[in-house]
Amino acid sequence: MRLPAASLPFVEAMRQRLFRFGQEQRLPVVLTQRRIFIVPSGAGVMFALVLAIMLIGAINYELGLGHALVFLLASIGVVTILHTFRNLVALEISPGRSEAVFAGDSAHFVIHVDNPTARPRQALEMAFGKAAAVVFDLAATERRSVSVSLPTHRRGLLDPGRLTLTTRYPLGLLRAWSYPHPPLSCLVYPRPQMSPLPGLSNANAAPRGAGGEIGDDDFAGLRQRQPGDSLRHVAWKVAARDGGEASLLVKQFAGNGAGERWLEWTQTTPTNDVEARLSQLAGWVLAAERAGTAYGLRLPGQAIPPAAGEAHRAACLEALALYGES
Amino acid sequence: MAKAEPAPVDRGALPWLLAAALATAAPHAGHLPVWLSLLAGALLLWRVWLWRQNASLPPRWLLALLTLAGVAAIGWQYRTLFGRDAGVALLFLFMAAKPMEMRTRRDALVLVMLGYFLLLTHFFYAQSIPVGAWLLATATLLSAVLIRLYGGAQTPRSIGSLAAKISLQALPLSLLLFLLFPRVAGPLWGLPQDAHAGVSGLSERMAPGSISSLIQSGAIAMRVRFAGAIPPQSDLYWRGPVFDDYDGQTWRALPAPAGRASAAPTVAIAADARSVSYASTLEAHNQRWLLALDLPTTLPAGAELSGRLAAIAREPVRSRGLYNFSSTLDFVANRDEAPEVLQQALQLPEGFNPRARALAAGWRGEAPGQIINRALSFFGEQSFAYTLQPPLLGRDAVDDFLFAARRGFCEHYAGAFVFLMRAAGVPARVVAGYQGGEENPVDGYLVVRQSDAHAWAEVWLAGRGWQRVDPTAAVAPARVEQGVASALPAGEELPLAMRFDAEWMRALRYRWEAVNNSWNQWVLGYTPERQRDTLARLGLGKADWRTLTLALGAAAGIALTALTLAGFRRGRPLDPAEHEWQRFCRQLRRRGLIRADWEGPLAFAARVADERPELAALTTAAAGHYAVLRYGHGNADNLVGLRQCVRDAAHAPARLFAETSI
Numbered sequence: 011m012r013l014p015a016a017s018l019p020f021v022e023a024m025r026q027r028l029f030r031f032g033q034e035q036r037l038p039v040v041l042t043q044r045r046i047f048i049v050p051s052g053a054g055v056m057f058a059l060v061l062a063i064m065l066i067g068a069i070n071y072e073l074g075l076g077h078a079l080v081f082l083l084a085s086i087g088v089v090t091i092l093h094t095f096r097n098l099v100a101l102e103i104s105p106g107r108s109e110a111v112f113a114g115d116s117a118h119f120v121i122h123v124d125n126p127t128a129r130p131r132q133a134l135e136m137a138f139g140k141a142a143a144v145v146f147d148l149a150a151t152e153r154r155s156v157s158v159s160l161p162t163h164r165r166g167l168l169d170p171g172r173l174t175l176t177t178r179y180p181l182g183l184l185r186a187w188s189y190p191h192p193p194l195s196c197l198v199y200p201r202p203q204m205s206p207l208p209g210l211s212n213a214n215a216a217p218r219g220a221g222g223e224i225g226d227d228d229f230a231g232l233r234q235r236q237p238g239d240s241l242r243h244v245a246w247k248v249a250a251r252d253g254g255e256a257s258l259l260v261k262q263f264a265g266n267g268a269g270e271r272w273l274e275w276t277q278t279t280p281t282n283d284v285e286a287r288l289s290q291l292a293g294w295v296l297a298a299e300r301a302g303t304a305y306g307l308r309l310p311g312q313a314i315p316p317a318a319g320e321a322h323r324a325a326c327l328e329a330l331a332l333y334g335e336s
Numbered sequence: 337m338a339k340a341e342p343a344p345v346d347r348g349a350l351p352w353l354l355a356a357a358l359a360t361a362a363p364h365a366g367h368l369p370v371w372l373s374l375l376a377g378a379l380l381l382w383r384v385w386l387w388r389q390n391a392s393l394p395p396r397w398l399l400a401l402l403t404l405a406g407v408a409a410i411g412w413q414y415r416t417l418f419g420r421d422a423g424v425a426l427l428f429l430f431m432a433a434k435p436m437e438m439r440t441r442r443d444a445l446v447l448v449m450l451g452y453f454l455l456l457t458h459f460f461y462a463q464s465i466p467v468g469a470w471l472l473a474t475a476t477l478l479s480a481v482l483i484r485l486y487g488g489a490q491t492p493r494s495i496g497s498l499a500a501k502i503s504l505q506a507l508p509l510s511l512l513l514f515l516l517f518p519r520v521a522g523p524l525w526g527l528p529q530d531a532h533a534g535v536s537g538l539s540e541r542m543a544p545g546s547i548s549s550l551i552q553s554g555a556i557a558m559r560v561r562f563a564g565a566i567p568p569q570s571d572l573y574w575r576g577p578v579f580d581d582y583d584g585q586t587w588r589a590l591p592a593p594a595g596r597a598s599a600a601p602t603v604a605i606a607a608d609a610r611s612v613s614y615a616s617t618l619e620a621h622n623q624r625w626l627l628a629l630d631l632p633t634t635l636p637a638g639a640e641l642s643g644r645l646a647a648i649a650r651e652p653v654r655s656r657g658l659y660n661f662s663s664t665l666d667f668v669a670n671r672d673e674a675p676e677v678l679q680q681a682l683q684l685p686e687g688f689n690p691r692a693r694a695l696a697a698g699w700r701g702e703a704p705g706q707i708i709n710r711a712l713s714f715f716g717e718q719s720f721a722y723t724l725q726p727p728l729l730g731r732d733a734v735d736d737f738l739f740a741a742r743r744g745f746c747e748h749y750a751g752a753f754v755f756l757m758r759a760a761g762v763p764a765r766v767v768a769g770y771q772g773g774e775e776n777p778v779d780g781y782l783v784v785r786q787s788d789a790h791a792w793a794e795v796w797l798a799g800r801g802w803q804r805v806d807p808t809a810a811v812a813p814a815r816v817e818q819g820v821a822s823a824l825p826a827g828e829e830l831p832l833a834m835r836f837d838a839e840w841m842r843a844l845r846y847r848w849e850a851v852n853n854s855w856n857q858w859v860l861g862y863t864p865e866r867q868r869d870t871l872a873r874l875g876l877g878k879a880d881w882r883t884l885t886l887a888l889g890a891a892a893g894i895a896l897t898a899l900t901l902a903g904f905r906r907g908r909p910l911d912p913a914e915h916e917w918q919r920f921c922r923q924l925r926r927r928g929l930i931r932a933d934w935e936g937p938l939a940f941a942a943r944v945a946d947e948r949p950e951l952a953a954l955t956t957a958a959a960g961h962y963a964v965l966r967y968g969h970g971n972a973d974n975l976v977g978l979r980q981c982v983r984d985a986a987h988a989p990a991r992l993f994a995e996t997s998i
Binding site for chain 2: 074083084088147150183
């Protein structure tokens, strides 16, 4: 919901105005002088302090050359404003592709940075917000693709927000930056939870074929229970025997779930945590893909017919990533 | 590189940092204790070794221990940790130790800031033109260090040229700041005791040898610009301290008598007296006398004429300063002298110099004028000689001089003469100062050096007041008329400063000193007063700090705008291919092949192939590269190829076609 402008705190309103939140409509984003901000860096403040002390010293000891030195250094500081600014100005930024990642991994956004001028650019830093910055140089008229990473936390379509392109070059006394905001997004799949594939529910059971797939037909052994295992398969007798000291074991059955299999929302551990269930499904998709069988995905309100392969896997994971998001 | 973690200093930046440490610290070695310079050198060498070995830095506790030991030793050496020299020594030590602790970029930044401070402190000791050049070079080096720190690995050449470019661009603005920044008269607070150590000049006492040591120095005491013609040498007596008190060895100046009002001098100036106005740029000498020409009538603000007729400043002259005077060369001063002053001018210590006393006693009762003549003719008739290498004198120095050695220079003659006068009952005293000077034909300034130091006598005559008598002139008139060098006998070694007086060397020296003088006047002596004068001449009238700030803001704004515009003009996208093609076409133009504006590269190449077959291959290659770069998908190789074509075109024979056609 957008708040009425008047209710924004003044500072926030100013920030909005100054730093132009929102994605750019026109590409590539050209860093014109109106987009570049420049302030003294920490080193610059230190430099100014040192100059002030030196000026007092020069006055006190009546050092003519001391005055000259202070004024020369101050002028160097002023001239550096221009050099720092020129290190950023006229660069062109356009968005590139980004590979989908699982939540918890770092998303890598490829950004194309183009230097259309004959002036080389040094020590540019690009980052999303406070995330780790990428440092790179650009030769004259060089175009370079920079991969900027951003840690992901939740599934969905990640909008990384605006970029921060910073430079302190040449003297580090000033920090010039710009907030280009090209349209960027990265698909973030749910963090997969590795758990064994569910048994084939009777309703959806496909015709049985041959093979050593894990199913729930013939008892094949015991293994430790993992979250997501159906309670029906817990070896309760074993649990009763060791008095609940050890963790629960589940019975494994050798099935022959070849052919096709449906990964169902309803098969996941019933819980209110939608994300946990999606994680479980994501894990199943990976496992099913690894197993090489055709699999389908059924979510409330949508279904992806069984198939296999990289594209199918991506389609399933995307459906999981975007589940519930309009 | 994560922002959260401090940026490390990479290995390649270290040579730059060490160079900066060396450049800022090394010039201090000359005036610091030898052990400290050796320690600093050892630390830096150690650091270089560690760098070459790629070894790890020593642990922090060891560094802290070393630094503490160094600080303690400095405290012990100077007996303090405060004050100018100890402060410089500390900065020097820190500068040498800091490269040992170089873990983050912040450490490197601290080193650069230390470098700026060290640069400033060097001006305590010297502010000459070479030091100014060194300042510019070192400030540029420190910029280069910052460029290396914040820009990562680059070629030394590109770092150096960018740093030099920044310095050059900063020069106009710093000049503006220098001229217009509101100047404040220092000092702002009390300076440490050693703030003005090491200046030379006349002192408050005249012990044997004190003036001859001054005469050895070619250092400049003051520079004087006369409003009119420079008066003759024999009138140029620059008055310094007046010595009333003699203890048999040393002449001393007495503090001014308590009742100042009674001591105020009365000066009668003859109607036809010659008067001169001049501005004197006095070097720091840490004393209050202003060395005015005898006898000053108009004094600069803050100065007064003492009872001893010398212009005296309120505070010791601790920095070079400009003083405006008018003096009269003919005067009668203190016709009615206070009795206690006259009494003092007759005092002699008991038990010294019996023969001189006996000689003078014989003159008692004669008219004072007669007595003076007797004494001067005593110098003239006996075989007295002027020399800067007098023999050593014993306990009865005046007797030894007058009757045995008979060789000496101004301080001997003045001292002996005043002794004789007092013994004969004529009030007399010794005056020290400078005599003469040398006109620099380049800028018209009269330069007075320490080697012009002189001592003369003054006697008080009833009805005529204090009269100057220069007994040296009786022995060596050339000293007063032409200076020390011409008064010395042939064969006597000249003081170092007066040797090498070949004509061309003298011309060079004049020129160099004139440049130095402008430097002193405009750079070092740019005081608040000087700033006001300059701005008034620029039409800013009575500029107070508000006007100055405004002017400064306006000027800086204009300068910055100009710089920005220049920056944008060059910042406009420039296609390197286009640039190289233009260069290529310029080369062909020189060879008589002018590309029309409408002519595309390939069409042009075809025409060249027609008209000048020997250039066909080259032009076709260049046009091909350019066309691909401009209209197709050119790559770096095309650009390299095009550049090679430009080079080849530059070396292509100029008129091959013309020659073959004839």
